[in-house]
Amino acid sequence: MKLPILVPALALLAAAEVRAFSYPALDTTSHWSIQDFGFTSQQGFYVQGAEKNVWIAPGQAQARTVFYNLAVQGARKNGEDRKLSGQDFMGELQGDAYIGKYGSFKVDSDVSLVIVLFFMDDGKFEATAYFTGGGYSAADRWDVVFRVDYDLAGADNNTAEFLWNGGSEGRAVSPPQYPRGEVADGILAYSDAPGNGPAYWAASAHEMTVAYPPLPRESGEGVENAGFARILNASNPQFGMVLWGHSATPIQATFKAYTSNNGALDPGADISIALQSTGESGNYPRYAYAGRDQLMFLKLNPPVSGGTYQFGGKLFQRSGTRPLSVGIHQHDPARLDGFAFNPDMVVRYTDKGARTFRKALSDLIGSEEVTVTQSGRDGMPYLPFDGYAQPGQAVTEAQLHNLMRASRDRSQSALENVREWRLDLYLVDWTLQGEPGVWEAMFDYGGADANAIAREGAAVFWPALAGAGEDYQRRQSVLSALHAAGLAFNMDPSWSACSFAGYCWNDASACGGKRCGSACPPGSQGCGYHAYDCIRECADGDVMSLTDIERNSIRFGDQAPAGSGYSGTDWYRFAPEAWVKPGRFGAPPVSGPMPPFIRN
Amino acid sequence: MEIKASVLVFALTCALAPAQTAREYRAGNGLVRVMALAGGDGREAACAAAGFESALMDSSEERGSVPAPEDDADALFEFYLLDKATGSELRFPAKCSQVNAFLRERASAYRTGTLDERAVAVVGDLSASLRVRMMSPGRGGGK
Numbered sequence: 206m207k208l209p210i211l212v213p214a215l216a217l218l219a220a221a222e223v224r225a226f227s228y229p230a231l232d233t234t235s236h237w238s239i240q241d242f243g244f245t246s247q248q249g250f251y252v253q254g255a256e257k258n259v260w261i262a263p264g265q266a267q268a269r270t271v272f273y274n275l276a277v278q279g280a281r282k283n284g285e286d287r288k289l290s291g292q293d294f295m296g297e298l299q300g301d302a303y304i305g306k307y308g309s310f311k312v313d314s315d316v317s318l319v320i321v322l323f324f325m326d327d328g329k330f331e332a333t334a335y336f337t338g339g340g341y342s343a344a345d346r347w348d349v350v351f352r353v354d355y356d357l358a359g360a361d362n363n364t365a366e367f368l369w370n371g372g373s374e375g376r377a378v379s380p381p382q383y384p385r386g387e388v389a390d391g392i393l394a395y396s397d398a399p400g401n402g403p404a405y406w407a408a409s410a411h412e413m414t415v416a417y418p419p420l421p422r423e424s425g426e427g428v429e430n431a432g433f434a435r436i437l438n439a440s441n442p443q444f445g446m447v448l449w450g451h452s453a454t455p456i457q458a459t460f461k462a463y464t465s466n467n468g469a470l471d472p473g474a475d476i477s478i479a480l481q482s483t484g485e486s487g488n489y490p491r492y493a494y495a496g497r498d499q500l501m502f503l504k505l506n507p508p509v510s511g512g513t514y515q516f517g518g519k520l521f522q523r524s525g526t527r528p529l530s531v532g533i534h535q536h537d538p539a540r541l542d543g544f545a546f547n548p549d550m551v552v553r554y555t556d557k558g559a560r561t562f563r564k565a566l567s568d569l570i571g572s573e574e575v576t577v578t579q580s581g582r583d584g585m586p587y588l589p590f591d592g593y594a595q596p597g598q599a600v601t602e603a604q605l606h607n608l609m610r611a612s613r614d615r616s617q618s619a620l621e622n623v624r625e626w627r628l629d630l631y632l633v634d635w636t637l638q639g640e641p642g643v644w645e646a647m648f649d650y651g652g653a654d655a656n657a658i659a660r661e662g663a664a665v666f667w668p669a670l671a672g673a674g675e676d677y678q679r680r681q682s683v684l685s686a687l688h689a690a691g692l693a694f695n696m697d698p699s700w701s702a703c704s705f706a707g708y709c710w711n712d713a714s715a716c717g718g719k720r721c722g723s724a725c726p727p728g729s730q731g732c733g734y735h736a737y738d739c740i741r742e743c744a745d746g747d748v749m750s751l752t753d754i755e756r757n758s759i760r761f762g763d764q765a766p767a768g769s770g771y772s773g774t775d776w777y778r779f780a781p782e783a784w785v786k787p788g789r790f791g792a793p794p795v796s797g798p799m800p801p802f803i804r805n
Numbered sequence: 806m807e808i809k810a811s812v813l814v815f816a817l818t819c820a821l822a823p824a825q826t827a828r829e830y831r832a833g834n835g836l837v838r839v840m841a842l843a844g845g846d847g848r849e850a851a852c853a854a855a856g857f858e859s860a861l862m863d864s865s866e867e868r869g870s871v872p873a874p875e876d877d878a879d880a881l882f883e884f885y886l887l888d889k890a891t892g893s894e895l896r897f898p899a900k901c902s903q904v905n906a907f908l909r910e911r912a913s914a915y916r917t918g919t920l921d922e923r924a925v926a927v928v929g930d931l932s933a934s935l936r937v938r939m940m941s942p943g944r945g946g947g948k
Contacts, residue, residue, distance in 0.1 A: 243940070294896050298935040300903060307898050308940075321881065321898045333881055333898075335842055513842050513881060 227574055229443075231522040231624070232258035232266050236299065237324035242306045249278035249289045249352075250308050250320050257328060259444070259522045269444060271520060273356040277320050277334070278470050280312045281348040281504070286470045287312040302326045315340030318349065329621070331517030334505065346507060349514045350471050354463070354500040357438040357445055362496035364442070364481050365460050366408045366435045366783070367415045368790065370657075372396030378792065379491040383411045383476040391476040392416060395433065405659065406435065406783035406790035408493035410483040412474035414459040419509055421452040422620060426610050427658040427789040428627045430620040432518070434458055435790070439481070439496025443523035447623045451515040453508035463498035471504055484781075486800035490792050492781035494803045521624045527778060527786075528574035529566060530625040531690065534612055535580045535632035537587040540596055541667050544679050546632055548577045552680040553759050560759035562683045565748060566690065569761040569777050576625065578614075588612060588633065597668055600635035602646065602653035609649065609662040628693050628787045629662040630686050636666050642731050644669050645685040647692035650794050659791040663689035680754055687748045691761060692794070693787045696773055700766045700799050701749035702758075708732055749773060769799040779804040830924035837928045838885040884928050897937040907931055 240254030255272040279288035295308030307321040316338040324330045334349045341347075357363050369380070374393045381387040393409075394416045417433045424431035430449055433456065437445035450456050465478045482495035505514040538545045548562040558564075566575045580587045593608055594600040613619075613629050637643045647663040665685040670678045710732035712720035725732035746752030747762040762773035777785060780802050784792055830837045882904060886895040899907075911930070915923045 294894075294939060296895075296897055296937060296939040298897050298899075298932075298937045300935055301906075303903075305898065305935075309896075319883070319898075323900070335881075 227524050227572065228263075229259040229261045229267070229522055229524065231328050231520060232260050233327045235266070236304050236326055237271075237330075238268060239304070239306065239324070242297070244289065244292050244295055244308060244310065246288075246290070248274075249276050250295070250310055251276035252306055252322060255324065255330075257520055269358040269522075270356045271330075271446065272353065274352070274354040275322070276352045276354075277310075277318070277349065278352060279350060280318050280336075281346075281350060281471060282313060283346050287316075288470060289318065293317050309337070312336075313340055320349075328520035328522075329517060330519070331515065334514040335512075343507075343511065348471075348507070349505045351503040351505070351516070352500065353503060355436055355446075357436060358441060360438045360440060360496070361463075361498040362439040363445075363499055364408065364437050364439045364493035364496040365499060365501070366406045366437070366493055366790075367393070367413075367458070367460070368406060368417075368433045369393050369395045369415060370405060378405065378407065378488065379485040380407055380409055382409070388413070388476055391474040395420075405490050405792050406492075407490040408481065408483050409460075409491070410479055410481060410493075411476045412459075412461050412465065412478045412480050413476060414457055414474045417450055417456045417458070419453050419455055420450040422449060422617075423615060425656045425658055425789065426615070427656060428613065428619075428629070428661045429622070429788050429790075431789070432623070434501075436499075436501075437496075439493075443525065444521070446518050446520045448516065448518040451508070451517075453510050453512055454514050454516065455506040455509070456516060457504040457506070459502040459504070461500055461502065463500055466500060472502060484803050486802065488792075488795045489800055490781070490783040492783050492802075494781075519621055519623050523624055524572060524574060526570050526572040526574055527782075528572070528576070528625040529570055530576040530578070530622070530627045531566070532585065532613060532627070532629045533577060533579035533632065533686070534585065534588050534609075534629060536590070536596075536634045536667075538581070540634040541632065542675060542678070544667075544682070545581055546579055546682070546686070548579070550679070550683060552683045553754065553757070555758055555760075557758070557760060562687060565687050565759050565761065568763075569774055571774070571778055574625075585614075586612075588631065590634075594635050596634050598635060599638040599641065600633065601638040602648035602651075603655065605631060605633075605646075605648045605662070605664050606653045606655055610656065613662075626786050626788070627661075628690060630689055631662060631664040632667060632682060632686065633664055634667050636668050637664075640733060642669060642733050644681070645689040645692075647689060647794065649693070654793070658789045659793045660693045660695065660787040662787075663693045665689055677754070684748070684754045684757060684759065687759070687761075691749050691773070694777055694785050695792065695794055696749055696761075696776060697796050697799070698749045699797070700769060700773055700776070701747050701762050702764065702766070703746045703750040703752060747773065766799070770801055771799065771804070775804070830921040832919070832922040832925040834888055834890040835925035835929065836885075836887040836889060837925050839924070839928070840883040840885075842881045842883065884932070886925075886928050886932055895932050895937050895939060897932060897935060899931065899935070904931065907934060 235258050238256045239252050242252040244250050252275050255275060256268040256270050258266040258268050261267045279286060281287060289310040289312060291311040293309035298305045303323050303325045305321060305323050309317045309319045312318045316336055319335050319337060321333045332351060336347055355363060373396050374387060392414045420431040420433060422430045432447040432449045434448045435445060459474050460480055461472060461474065462478050462480055465475055466472060480499060481493045481497050483491050483493050485491040503516055505516060508514060533546050535546050551559040551561055553560045563575055563577060567573045578585055590596055593604045609629055637646055643666060645663060645665045647660065649660055649662045665682050667682065670681045707721045707723050708725045709719045709721040710725060710729035711718060746757050747760050749762060765772045783790060828839055880901045882899050884897055915927055
């Protein structure tokens with residue numbers, strides 16, 4: 206997926222739109238509230254009515270339920286239930302930025318289970334458990350079972366999305382559904398081996414158990430942490446939580462419909478019970494779009510290196526949109542003819558006003574929740590050459606992928622940013638190996654995608670934009686960056702205002718020295734995805750179109766292309782996240798017509 | 806040579822077995838038991854290292870610069886505090902990073918006394934800072 210774009214100049218003026226929409230947002234300044242907690246022989250150790258405030262307007266907070274009930278009923282010793290039978294101690298505490306509920310409970314002769322629950326103001330929560338007492342022996346296999354009854358924002362109906370990949374049972378992007386034989390045991394095992402294909406979000410329509418190995422938070426060196434499941438309010442999917450594991454604790458997550466829970470300490474999944482409504486489209490991951498009252502059992506297996514049992518997660522509250530954080534990485538401006546990428550540089554005036562990189566993305570998202578960080582600012586260094594390619598030379602997609610992994614922000618706070626979608630764009634003083642005419646490339650897929658995490662980055666090749674003057678080169682780099690971002694959002698150029706024009710290659714005997722067709726002939730020189738006047742050029746293309754910058758609206762398409770039910774902006778805002786979102790839980794690029802989906 | 810309370814607490818993780826080990830400190834009517842629990846994650850080593858790092862510092866002002874892990878996977882401490890005069894007991898957990906944050910805010914508070922005296926003082930003050938509340942058997946409560 207690479208495309209160059211072309212040509213001239215023109216300018217129009219219009220008033221800029223301003224659409225600020227950033228509420229509700231998670232309130233990170235106050236503690237969680239817990240309506241009740243305690244211990245009973247029936248419930249075990251529990252917290253009831255765990256809520257977190259969100260801001261719904263400046264200065265106006267509203268409490269939203271997260272856990273209707275979060276409990277540990279007991280443990281399992283060598284596969285046998287050991288319910289909590291008595292209390293050693295129980296207490297609570299309150300730090301500056303967190304609260305804690307904890308207790309120690311008898312589970313066997315001279316064995317106690319200590320459970321510690323921390324709820325952090327920033328929306329994180331974590332559970333830690335460990336065994337004490339003279340009767341405890343690591344030779345026994347002790348599992349700890351949490352029952353998580355979630356009611357996000359008070360909604361009974363929630364949807365759950367689970368992480369697995371093509372190496373797991375079923376081995377397909379759309380997991381097999383009961384009564385197919387592949388899921389007769391109702392268990393899917395997450396596999397993170399690179400050879401097993403990319404990991405992605407998917408969702409099952411039926412109760413199921415998903416088994417996860419210990420997952421380090423930075424597993425796979427992705428742009429986000431190794432969350433293993435995501436739970437969302439079905440009618441308001443902007444509020445939800447990401448669950449993550451621990452580098453030493455294997456986890457088995459069993460998702461159940463509330464009404465089919467029989468009260469067992471460690472129930473199995475009944476795969477004949479519908480959990481939620483899901484949809485699918487060829488080659489795209491199955492997704493959940495309507496919920497049902499659910500709960501989840503997390504069975505924590507013994508940590509592989511000893512120590513404590515742990516799991517955790519973090520809440521997110523988005524506004525009505527999908528906020529975006531873009532990192533613009535570039536080589537030193539001295540290598541780019543003095544050009545420092547400016548997201549607010551006006552690249553054109555259209556009937557929609559002054560068009561900029563930031564404005565185009567804001568229009569796509571439907572709000573101004575676009576965060577742009579860039580080299581030379583925000584503590585982000587300029588890109589290196591050493592170890593990759595020399596200035597002005599060719600670079601491979603694999604090298605770009607390695608550069609991306611080496612240069613992006615992988616701080617703990619960045620990995621734990623579960624609210625924004627994140628994307629890294631690279632403006633480089635290189636050309637693309639084998640295709641020097643390419644202006645931008647979504648390099649992060651296929652064989653070059655060494656960490657098998659989808660569409661985290663794309664690149665713009667500065668030298669390839671040269672030849673039409675400095676001003677043109679600079680403005681074109683902005684359009685190319687937007688187009689590259691669209692590719693990373695799994696948007697296909699054929700969905701644009703201008704239909705697919707085909708590939709063009711050098712042929713001195715043809716129109717303008719170019720010949721075009723639906724595919725590059727073997728051995729053709731300079732073949733790329735182009736639109737040329739002699740073939741077909743539309744008058745007012747959008748970002749994903751093939752028109753030059755002077756005929757481009759610098760907007761993502763807001764009209765449904767022929768044969769599609771939705772526009773490009775609809776795609777970003779409403780299509781299943783697994784299809785659109787760059788990163789660990791996104792699908793690899795799938796080209797072709799826009800697939801139908803149920804908007805949520 | 807002055808030994809800081811933070812050294813006392815953090816050195817525990819370094820000296821203990823991976824799973825859990827406790828040490829006791831006594832001063833006056835106070836008895837403190839500190840148990841360190843490995844999280845199974847390599848990051849707890851960073852906390853222990855921070856403790857060692859602070860041990861090498863010779864001015865309490867510099868302790869404020871000791872980096873603490875910010876993630877939520879660091880080692881866990883379980884503290885037990887007994888007032889032998891009243892019989893009152895407190896037990897509470899705290900993560901290494903949380904203890905670090907507490908100590909950074911009180912860089913010069915624990916500069917005198919024996920190791921045991923300072924241990925009892927640190928744990929007592931930490932429990933007060935965290936407003937630790939123990940619940941009667943079978944009882945809980947909201948907040």
